[in-house]
Amino acid sequence: MPTGLFDDLLVIDCASFIAGPAAATVLSDFGARVIKIEPPVIGDAYRNLFRLRGTPDDIDYFWALDSRNKESLALDLRRPEAQAVLQTLVRKADVFITNIPFPARERLGVRAQDLMPLNSRLIYASLSPYGELGPERDRTGFDATVWWARSGLMDMVRPTADAEPAISMPGMGDHPTAMAMYGAIVTALYKRQLTGEGAEVTTSLLANGLWANGCQVQAALCGYELMTRPKRGERGALNEMYRAADGRHFIIASTNPARDWPLLARAMGHAEWLDDPLFATPEARFANGPILVARFDEMFAREPFAHWAKVLAHGDVTFGIVASVYDHLADDQIDANGLLPQITDSWVRTVDSPFQIRGEAKSPPRMAPGIGEHTRALLQEFGCSPAEIEALVAE
Template sequence: MKRPLDGLIVLEFCQYMAGPWAGLRLSDLGARVIKVERPVKGEACRQLATKNMIVDGDSLVFHTANRGKESYAANLKDPGDLAEVKQLIAKADVLTHNFRPGVMEKLGLDYDAAKALNPKLIYASVTGYGTEGPWRAKPGQDLLAQSMSGVLYVSGKNDAPPTPLGLAVADGICGVHLTQGILAALVRRGRTGQGALVEVSLLQSLIDLQFEALTTYLNDGGRAPQRSAVSAGHPYQGAPYGIYATSDGFLALAMGSLEKLGEVLQLDALQNYDGSTDAFTKADEIRRVLADHLQSQPTADVLEQLEAADVWCGRVMGYDELRAHPGYQALDVEQTVTRDGAPPVKTLRSPIRFNGERLFDPKAAPRVGAHNDAVRKEILDA
């Protein structure tokens, strides 16, 4: 299968997650992604252990974000290595980095310097909080960005403390935004021949992820979102929206008619509410009625009733139940990647299909400097 970005060269001066997340997606789409990293130790994420899991000397999280890439080891403070890197920049299509503001300038690899080497280059950077303002020098880390974005006050019940999302969500959405910007710049370059500077930040990506909630806040007199006292869900959605305990698990209810829900569950109490207004003004009162009823009902029985009536609902599943379900298996999301002499790593493939085909890449993350000779031969000396 010929992939859409086949033939493009991406130089990745990135560490940890947000920048490498974008590089991973570009690699899945066919680009040749070359990690430019320090000799011996490589980029910092190689030592960032997830649950202390190490595979062949590198952290499992590094394997997750860097499969399919190449590694070019270079000491950017060494004049000879830096000269070679500049030659690579002159032949690349895309450069990504997530150093703090000012670092690339000190190295002589800032946008203006790179543009002088390669006017058609797409130069893409990730920062924690932008390149201006009082936060510009703060460390760009996922939990810290979450803590400053307001997102900790939209999860959980109203008596819970600020609740972070249990994923690197800032890194993930920022990586998606970086990819979008790069792809748009490549399309523009195809029309005009011009390169571009693409900039994203963890904080703004997280703020943008909350566009629905923040738009409501901005147009509701600045009233803060109120989390439910009964069930966790969306603070700006009315009843029945939320997660409810059943006799043997948990059930999610999305938007829907209270009248219809009452009929299906044979809950006369729900007929006493005006769904157009009470769903919001009396949301927790309604949720308590549902919670009291559902806690004695088996999940499967409730799902059968609700799904037959086309009520939007779902079973709350953990990883074991998810992976065992035919719906998950039909997606074929898992793949195994390998590198010579190392144990295989189970991970996920790209979620994108192209012309009806799933995108798989069997190559694991590279060892430090594993492709120096190939890069010199195939790019620098070509």
């Protein structure tokens, strides 16, 4: 078994879908042992998302990403026998992660007040849609409904002010939320190192959505009336999307127009525009933004993106391609940084957790488990007799 920075940690992933389990996945990337608790037969409901999208029954790519490296223990927590097994695990665990809705936590006996007395060093990590308190505490929610829609991001991220808002992609808010949960867990582990005591840590999709939309929320808190999304050409040529001759879109971005405008003009072979009254001052460039954008449109349409990538990079202009996910399959920059490692004993690659610690190797990713794949071995390891194991499996 590979070792890593967290190879002495035992983590119980008693959560579903993405944000909570993905936090456990990051811990596993650095060596933590993660035991996934899921219902017998049906497993984590996240397994169904793959089929609901009409995908052929081959590799469940959702599951492969967010449950890699884990061991699966199938337990029906409504049964006393399963509760006894869970409590045995909790007594030995370092971290317990859950996003079970609060009313169900009470019925299943997996609240912080139920489990933390069993282990004074336990980090109890609670994820919820809307937070631990308030009138919406018990509501269900996903990243699409809370992180994306409720936070205001969905309302603001539109091509233009009058365009319909767009539905988010699966996991778009869950994975950033998982990083917040991971950060909370590691902070609590540091506190435990100082005090010897465990802690309860919490985060929510709502809190993370507000944080992701924080610049705009802070503006509202300070009394500013936010501008609607400007139409194309109204943002200025230095912060606009363009299309090359091969149909590839790319964006140019600037936070310092006084520096970046000369760079762009010279890179495009039009240093004379710097003295042109239409564009010579920031006020003129703003007033004549549509004219300047139209000129760039005409120029960029002459050559493919690969040509312009060299021109803009040589001119020290900040730009980026609007990439397709399939572009990542053969991307030298991604490969150079090892961002898509190969799963052990498989041809499948996966997405690495988004940070490294120099000098600390990550565990090679292992394929995600089947439902209850490790149930018998785990029950035996944690003290169940052969008769008890057979009775639990039969139930």
